[in-house]
Amino acid sequence: MSALLAVMSSLMWGTADFIGGVTSRRLPALAVYGLSQGVGFVVLGVIATASGGWSRDPGYWPWAIGASVLGLVAMVAFYQALAIGPMGIVSPLVSLSVLVPVAVSLLRGEQPAPVQVLGIIIAVVGILLASGPELSGAESARPLLLAGAAALGFGGMYVLMAEGSRYDALMTMTGMRVTSVVIFAIVLVAVRSIGGAGRRDVFPLVVIGIFDAGANVAFGVATTTGLLSTTSVLGSLYPVVTAILAAIFLRERLRAVQYAGVVAAIGGVLMIASAG
Numbered sequence: 467m468s469a470l471l472a473v474m475s476s477l478m479w480g481t482a483d484f485i486g487g488v489t490s491r492r493l494p495a496l497a498v499y500g501l502s503q504g505v506g507f508v509v510l511g512v513i514a515t516a517s518g519g520w521s522r523d524p525g526y527w528p529w530a531i532g533a534s535v536l537g538l539v540a541m542v543a544f545y546q547a548l549a550i551g552p553m554g555i556v557s558p559l560v561s562l563s564v565l566v567p568v569a570v571s572l573l574r575g576e577q578p579a580p581v582q583v584l585g586i587i588i589a590v591v592g593i594l595l596a597s598g599p600e601l602s603g604a605e606s607a608r609p610l611l612l613a614g615a616a617a618l619g620f621g622g623m624y625v626l627m628a629e630g631s632r633y634d635a636l637m638t639m640t641g642m643r644v645t646s647v648v649i650f651a652i653v654l655v656a657v658r659s660i661g662g663a664g665r666r667d668v669f670p671l672v673v674i675g676i677f678d679a680g681a682n683v684a685f686g687v688a689t690t691t692g693l694l695s696t697t698s699v700l701g702s703l704y705p706v707v708t709a710i711l712a713a714i715f716l717r718e719r720l721r722a723v724q725y726a727g728v729v730a731a732i733g734g735v736l737m738i739a740s741a742g
């Protein structure tokens with residue numbers, strides 16, 4: 467069950483990223499991110515209220531706040547890296563964020579089955595290749611440093627999400643949304659603009675918000691029922707999903723290395739799930 471939930475989170479995250487990328491061609495990325503976070507906050511808030519979540523053990527709050535802040539800092543670093551560096555180098559580096567929760571879980575003494583260890587290695591390589599790596603093109607170290615900071619931030623976010631989920635997965639993700647919406651509101655007051663979102667943007671923003679929130683909850687629950695080392699890898703396959711959707715709907719041509727990455731990632735998933 468943990469493997470299925472983790473893969474579902476990747477499918478939803480990857481789809482949300484794809485729709486977000488398309489929508490960002492019409493709206494500023496800040497508007498897409500902030501408004502979709504608002505949708506996720508409303509959805510999770512309603513579910514939390516209906517299930518009596520606000521009265522549960524509040525021990526998840528520090529982890530939720532920390533995960534949200536790390537995620538926001540990582541996102542800013544990621545966007546800055548993309549703005550000044552080649553995407554073919556920045557994206558694969560950021561996709562290696564999965565190594566952070568894997569390393570933490572192994573240091574804590576988790577012992578995946580041998581076939582899962584091999585699957586983790588193959589899947590991580592697949593994620594890296596599917597992101598479309600370029601072997602050259604960086605003109606300075608700054609985008610690489612920013613990408614590295616983003617990878618550490620996202621990786622740390624996964625670890626904190628897992629820690630909060632030990633108390634309550636739903637409320638951890640709800641707490642993350644509360645934090646991100648508060649931060650976005652402060653930013654909104656500062657910039658005094660959301661980029662002119664119109665009626666045609668409502669549906670994609672709602673879908674992004676629901677899918678992102680659903681992915682977070684699915685990942686959080688997966689970490690409570692399976693090993694963090696395996697669920698974090700399965701939950702990090704979203705770049706593969708986004709690349710496939712771009713090839714299908716935008717007719718973007720994948721390079722040979724990306725096809726190899728997709729195959730490797732799928733193979734790694736099957737190996738991890740086989741012993742799950």
